Each structure stands twice: as C-alpha cells, then as structure tokens.
Amino acid sequence: MVLSVVDEEITVRQHTRSYIRASAAFVAAVAIAGGAAPAAHAEDAGADLVISALPKATPKPGEVYGQDVVITNKGTAAVNGVSFRMRLTRGLDFPEAVEGCTYSTVEDQVRQAVCKIDEVVEPGASIKAAVRFKALPKALMEAVEYGTGRTGETPGEGFTDSYRRLALTADSSADLVAVGDDTEALAGNWQSVTVALRNDGPGWIRNQESDDQPALMVHIPAGTTATEVPKECSPFGIDGPSAPGGTPGKSTYVCTPDDHTIEVGQSLLYTFMLKIHADAKTTTSEVKATSVYDIHPAFDKNPANDKAQIHIAIPTDNEEDPTTSGGSTGGATDGGSGSGGNGNDPQGQAAGGTGASGSATGGASSGGSDGTVTGSLASTGSDGIPMVAGAAGAAAALGGLLVVAARRRRAGTDAS
Structure with a gap:
C-alpha cells in the first residue's frame, strides 16, 4: 500500500510538471510570434485611427488639387490632438502656407508639412483634414503621402491604415x-x-x-x-x-x-x-x-x-588618308624622308621622322561626368593626342619613314 501511494504521488507530480512546461512553451511561442497570451487583452484598449483614401487624379501642370480625408477613431480611447503629415515628390508643391503647419524639405527633394489638429477624437467619431497641393511645370510621375499615427502621433516610415500614399501621373510628358x-x-x-x-x-x-x-x-x-x-x-x-x-x-x-x-x-x-x-x-x-x-x-x-x-x-591600307599632305600614299610628303611608307600603317612613326604627319592616334578620349571611363594608347603627344610608337628597326628595314596621320574625333553629335 505504501508503495502505491508513493507511486501515485510521483505520477501526479510528473503530470503537474508537464502541464507547467507546456504552458510555458505556449507563452514563449506567442511571444516569439510577436503577440501576447490570449488572457492579456492589453492591446485591445486604446485609440485606433484610420484614414480614408484620396481619389485618383491627373492634374495638369499649374493646377491645384484639393480634397478632404476623413480620420476615424475605431478604438476605445479618445485622441486629444492629431499630428497630420503630408509629403510631396519634387514635381508637386504646397500652394500656400497654412497656420499650424511646419514646412521642410527632406531627403530626395521631398516637400513635407506637419500640421497640428487641435481636436479631440472620441471613439467612433471622425474629423476631416485637407490635402492640398499644386502640380509644378515639371510634374509627371508623382506621389503624395498623408495621414497620422495610430494614436494621433506623427507617423513613422511605412504605410498603415492611418498613413497612406497616392501615386499619380500629371497630364504631361x-x-x-x-x-x-x-x-x-x-x-x-x-x-x-x-x-x-x-x-x-x-x-x-x-x-x-x-x-x-x-x-x-x-x-x-x-x-x-x-x-x-x-x-x-x-x-x-x-x-x-x-x-x-x-x-x-x-x-x-x-x-x-x-x-x-x-x-x-x-x-x-x-x-x-x-x-x-x-x-x-x-x-x-x-x-x-x-x-x-x-x-x-x-x-x-x-x-x-x-x-x-x-x-x-576605320581606315584601311587601300584608303587615301585626306589628312596626309599631298594626298599621296607613296611616302611621306610633309617634312618626312624616305619612300614607300603607307600613311595608314599603325607602325607609322619611324626614328628620325619630323614631318607634320608623323604621329598617330587611336582617338582615345575621356567621357562625361557620369559613368566615365578613360583610356589611352602607348604615349601622348604634346597636343594631348595619343600616339602609336613604331619600332625604329622595322622602319629601317622598310627603307623609309612610315607615316600615320593623326585622326581626330570629328565634330559630331553634341552630348550636352
């Protein structure tokens, strides 16, 4: 009999420990999920503001858009004062300053207004707030943010039922x-x-x-x-x-x-x-x-x-180079010496060559301020034009000066 009572007591204790462990695991799981135990109900009490959506619009540049939005308290506690914020992308602006609003420009040229609405919003009650902006001459693809925090505070980042965003396209191009x-x-x-x-x-x-x-x-x-x-x-x-x-x-x-x-x-x-x-x-x-x-x-x-x-x-050996003096392909004609040189040969600057056409260029140039990549050839002449240096021995073996005419970028399309 004694053993039976002891065994029964041990069994009861084991069941009790299992229940406690299971309860603790349930509470921990709820906490990890970001919630609370069902019995708490602490977050059910309090204010809960929601805001109506603005209608779509396609304003012409110069036009003013004006609409009222409705802020409703769907919670169980009153809100004493509402901080209402509007943000406009750079093609939009506020038509005039409104008393009680503070204006600023935030990141990426976004215009911002934070307005204090001194009203008490009881549970189930609603108030109105005006959203007004004008389309600038450069307006095209724009966005408007508007609203408040859940309990009337200035909203944070991101969008909720109390803080919304309207994307619009202006009637422009x-x-x-x-x-x-x-x-x-x-x-x-x-x-x-x-x-x-x-x-x-x-x-x-x-x-x-x-x-x-x-x-x-x-x-x-x-x-x-x-x-x-x-x-x-x-x-x-x-x-x-x-x-x-x-x-x-x-x-x-x-x-x-x-x-x-x-x-x-x-x-x-x-x-x-x-x-x-x-x-x-x-x-x-x-x-x-x-x-x-x-x-x-x-x-x-x-x-x-x-x-x-x-x-x-890209010139070939058979093309006549219009930048070579005399137009001849039979040799250097402007201050050079020797014969038989081809003005388009990429080995065209020989030792001792002093002619006006005795340099060459690959046309390497630097680009603009965005995405610029620069490059150069073997060396650069006094006028900033890259040159291709030939081997003196190769020129001597050919028995004359080989001329490569400097080809400059033609005045063409203006990228400015």
Whole structure:
C-alpha cells in the first residue's frame, strides 16, 4: 500500500510538471510570434485611427488639387490632438502656407508639412483634414503621402491604415533623347565612345510605381569588344538586365542612373572603351532611349529622337588618308624622308621622322561626368593626342619613314 501511494504521488507530480512546461512553451511561442497570451487583452484598449483614401487624379501642370480625408477613431480611447503629415515628390508643391503647419524639405527633394489638429477624437467619431497641393511645370510621375499615427502621433516610415500614399501621373510628358557618337580609330587599337540619354522635358522622370525605369540601350559596334564598361550599364539579356553593371565583353547594355532619376535638361553620359579588332572595318551600331526592360515609356510622346548611332570610321591600307599632305600614299610628303611608307600603317612613326604627319592616334578620349571611363594608347603627344610608337628597326628595314596621320574625333553629335 505504501508503495502505491508513493507511486501515485510521483505520477501526479510528473503530470503537474508537464502541464507547467507546456504552458510555458505556449507563452514563449506567442511571444516569439510577436503577440501576447490570449488572457492579456492589453492591446485591445486604446485609440485606433484610420484614414480614408484620396481619389485618383491627373492634374495638369499649374493646377491645384484639393480634397478632404476623413480620420476615424475605431478604438476605445479618445485622441486629444492629431499630428497630420503630408509629403510631396519634387514635381508637386504646397500652394500656400497654412497656420499650424511646419514646412521642410527632406531627403530626395521631398516637400513635407506637419500640421497640428487641435481636436479631440472620441471613439467612433471622425474629423476631416485637407490635402492640398499644386502640380509644378515639371510634374509627371508623382506621389503624395498623408495621414497620422495610430494614436494621433506623427507617423513613422511605412504605410498603415492611418498613413497612406497616392501615386499619380500629371497630364504631361517627357521627351527622352538618345545621343550617339561619331569617331575614328585604327584597327588593332583602343577607342572610347561616349553616348548619352537626355531628358528634354517638360517633365522630370522617375517611375514611382515600377522598376521598369528609363534607360539607354547601347549596342556595341561589330568588329569591336567592350573592354571597360560604366558601372551604370548592365548587359542586356532576353528581356532585361542579365549581369551586374560594368561587366565587359557583352554585345548589348542598358544604362540607367542608380537613383533612376533624370531631371529636365539633364544628360547622362556613358563612356565605353572598345578594343578595335585587327581585321575591323568601318562600323556602325545603335543606341536607343527605352527602359531597362526595353519597353517604350508611355510618357514619351516623341519617338522620332529615340534612336542614334555609334559610328566608328576605320581606315584601311587601300584608303587615301585626306589628312596626309599631298594626298599621296607613296611616302611621306610633309617634312618626312624616305619612300614607300603607307600613311595608314599603325607602325607609322619611324626614328628620325619630323614631318607634320608623323604621329598617330587611336582617338582615345575621356567621357562625361557620369559613368566615365578613360583610356589611352602607348604615349601622348604634346597636343594631348595619343600616339602609336613604331619600332625604329622595322622602319629601317622598310627603307623609309612610315607615316600615320593623326585622326581626330570629328565634330559630331553634341552630348550636352
């Protein structure tokens, strides 16, 4: 009998410990999930403000948008005073200053107003707040944030039932323009090309609702290889970027700024360094104003200037070089000595050559402020033009001075 009582007591104690452990595990699981034990109900009490949604709008530049929103207390406690905040992207502005509001500009040129509404909002009651803004001349793809915190405090970041966001498109457009390059190079050398994406307005550009941001598509000319690529330019695959920006050796790239923003009148410059193949001939390719997924932007109503060319003139041994004095290919004619030299031979500067045409260039140049890649050839002349140095022994073996005429970049497309 004694053993039976002891065994029963041990069993009761074991069940009690199991129940305590199970209860503790349940409470811990609720805490990890971010909640509380059902018996607490502490968060059910208090204010709970919600705000109505603004209707969609497509304001014309210069127009003022004005709507009231309704703030309702769906909680169980009253709210004594509401801090109401509005934020506007850079194509919008507040039409006038309102008493009780504090105005500022925050990150990314966002205009902000924080207004104090001195009213008590009882449970189940509602108040109204006015949202007013005007569309600036450069308005296009915009967004408006508005509302308060759940208990009437100034809202934090992110959106809730008490703090909302309205995306809108102004009744306007923006004209994306592709800018190409026109240059010359020697086969076997390197050559930089600078292309650009320009916004001729009137609207500034940033897509507020999609990652299909504006971009410049760049096709690398046949007979060349991109050896240095701007970090803002990613290889383009079947339907979008396919590798990190700056990856060399691909045939097609899409270039876009990190912040996806193009202001009115702004040109985004992208400079590529190309290796000209030894057997390359004069070559042309296309650049196009588009999007990172190669979709024509709906806001661009002028497709006529969406495309431009990269043109690289590559002289051959059979071409007459118009920059060589006398137009003769039989030898140096302007201060040089010897005979039989070809003015287009890339080994064309021989020892002792003093003629005006006794230097050569691959046309290497520096690009613009955005995505610039610079390159140079073996050396640089006094006028800043890179030169190709030939071997004196090779020139002597040919029995004459070989002249390579300096070819400068033709005045072509203006990327400014």
